[in-house]
Amino acid sequence: MEFTLLWAALLAFGAVWVMLWLERRLGLDPEDRSFDTLLGAAASGLVAGRIAAMLLTGTNPVTHPADIILIRGGVDTGFASIGALLFLVWATRRSLPAALDLISPAILAGLAGWHGGCVFRGTCLGTRSELPWAVAQPGSDLTRHPTELYAALLFLLAAVGVLLLLRRMRGGVPTGLVLAAAGLIRLITEPIRPSLGSGPIWWYTSAIVVGIALAGSAFLRRAPDGGYETYRNSRRRPAEE
Amino acid sequence: MTRRMLTGLSLVLVLAACGTAAPADVPELPLIDDVILTELLSTGDPLVLNVWASWCIPCRSEAPLLSAAHETFGDEVSFIGIDIEDTQNAARAFIAEYGLEFDNYFDRSGAVRSALGGVGVPITYFFSASGELIYRHNGVIDERTLSLQIDEILNR
Numbered sequence: 001m002e003f004t005l006l007w008a009a010l011l012a013f014g015a016v017w018v019m020l021w022l023e024r025r026l027g028l029d030p031e032d033r034s035f036d037t038l039l040g041a042a043a044s045g046l047v048a049g050r051i052a053a054m055l056l057t058g059t060n061p062v063t064h065p066a067d068i069i070l071i072r073g074g075v076d077t078g079f080a081s082i083g084a085l086l087f088l089v090w091a092t093r094r095s096l097p098a099a100l101d102l103i104s105p106a107i108l109a110g111l112a113g114w115h116g117g118c119v120f121r122g123t124c125l126g127t128r129s130e131l132p133w134a135v136a137q138p139g140s141d142l143t144r145h146p147t148e149l150y151a152a153l154l155f156l157l158a159a160v161g162v163l164l165l166l167r168r169m170r171g172g173v174p175t176g177l178v179l180a181a182a183g184l185i186r187l188i189t190e191p192i193r194p195s196l197g198s199g200p201i202w203w204y205t206s207a208i209v210v211g212i213a214l215a216g217s218a219f220l221r222r223a224p225d226g227g228y229e230t231y232r233n234s235r236r237r238p239a240e241e
Numbered sequence: 242m243t244r245r246m247l248t249g250l251s252l253v254l255v256l257a258a259c260g261t262a263a264p265a266d267v268p269e270l271p272l273i274d275d276v277i278l279t280e281l282l283s284t285g286d287p288l289v290l291n292v293w294a295s296w297c298i299p300c301r302s303e304a305p306l307l308s309a310a311h312e313t314f315g316d317e318v319s320f321i322g323i324d325i326e327d328t329q330n331a332a333r334a335f336i337a338e339y340g341l342e343f344d345n346y347f348d349r350s351g352a353v354r355s356a357l358g359g360v361g362v363p364i365t366y367f368f369s370a371s372g373e374l375i376y377r378h379n380g381v382i383d384e385r386t387l388s389l390q391i392d393e394i395l396n397r
Contacts, residue, residue: 057305058305059301059302059304059305066298067301070302072302072380072381072383073302073306074384123386123389127392137389140397142393142397193385194385194388194389196306196309197313
């Protein structure tokens with residue numbers, strides 16, 4: 001039922017909150033507005049992705065507006081990403097690059113929580129496997145990859161890695177790395193995830209390419225001295241200083 | 242301002258006209274009873290049986306997914322829809338709107354659902370080739386669950 005999605009969403013936002021709390025503890029986020037920004041981005045992404053999924057599968061959102069809330073009916077990953085990004089552009093305006101760097105570990109943590117929420121949704125299992133840790137669903141002897149738990153673990157490791165390196169990285173690099181990591185994790189788990197097609201492989205591949213290009217160009221760019229924090233401060237609006 | 246409102250209204254009207262097909266080409270749904278149900282369960286093919294109704298909002302949400310699953314797995318798995326507590330005209334309009342190509346039956350009283358177990362709509366039942374009920378999903382189904390359970394009934 002839809003309530004299981006709610007639990008998964010709560011786990012995702014719990015993970016985001018913990019990651020942002022850690023950033024504050026490490027002195028990386030003095031503004032304390034990131035959670036609201038991410039909440040808005042997630043809501044915008046869900047709505048945009050859901051409407052796109054409805055249109056792509058032939059359901060008219062104008063004649064059936066109530067269907068928009070039925071998230072389980074499908075959310076288009078690509079349009080959800082665009083919707084979330086547009087919200088971030090609007091919410092952060094001129095400080096978008098710094099804001100994206102700041103929230104990038106929390107985005108990965110949120111994805112880890114969402115995928116880990118498969119425990120509540122009963123959707124952890126993937127394709128069949130004979131590996132020792134493969135598990136079967138109740139009443140079945142067909143053992144399977146716990147695909148969503150793999151994804152959750154990989155997202156969590158990536159989130160912690162970016163968090164630990166955030167202060168040392170030049171501005172723009174964390175955002176690029178997170179984009180590439182998110183695409184890569186989805187790409188490598190997609191073949192062991194049950195689906196009706198091959199999934200939005202080209203979206204994931206594009207995310208990897210764009211992410212690497214973004215991180216690479218940011219790394220090679222002549223950055224202000226002091227890396228992340230100096231970069232971030234240089235992007236602040238005068239009113240914030 | 243007026244121009245913006247007119248543009249917006251035009252867009253809404255165009256969108257509202259999209260995706261609505263005429264149900265005239267959809268024949269009346271055959272009535273289902275215990276005998277037909279038993280026959281459907283004993284064909285020797287794995288079976289996905291979806292209980293739906295045209296007035297059920299979550300059913301609209303999962304209809305495109307079931308249609309896509311039928312397109313992908315239709316050669317290996319039988320798909321059957323059972324419209325319950327509905328009217329023939331509304332059911333035919335629903336089938337036309339979503340282009341459902343698998344067989345659908347009409348069950349005005351919801352007797353099939355009572356026989357198979359479960360409450361509410363939608364419900365999706367997954368039967369193995371031997372006719373054994375492998376999994377029952379209450380509520381709107383998602384792509385992962387649908388694909389996973391189809392794989393289960395294909396291999397058990």
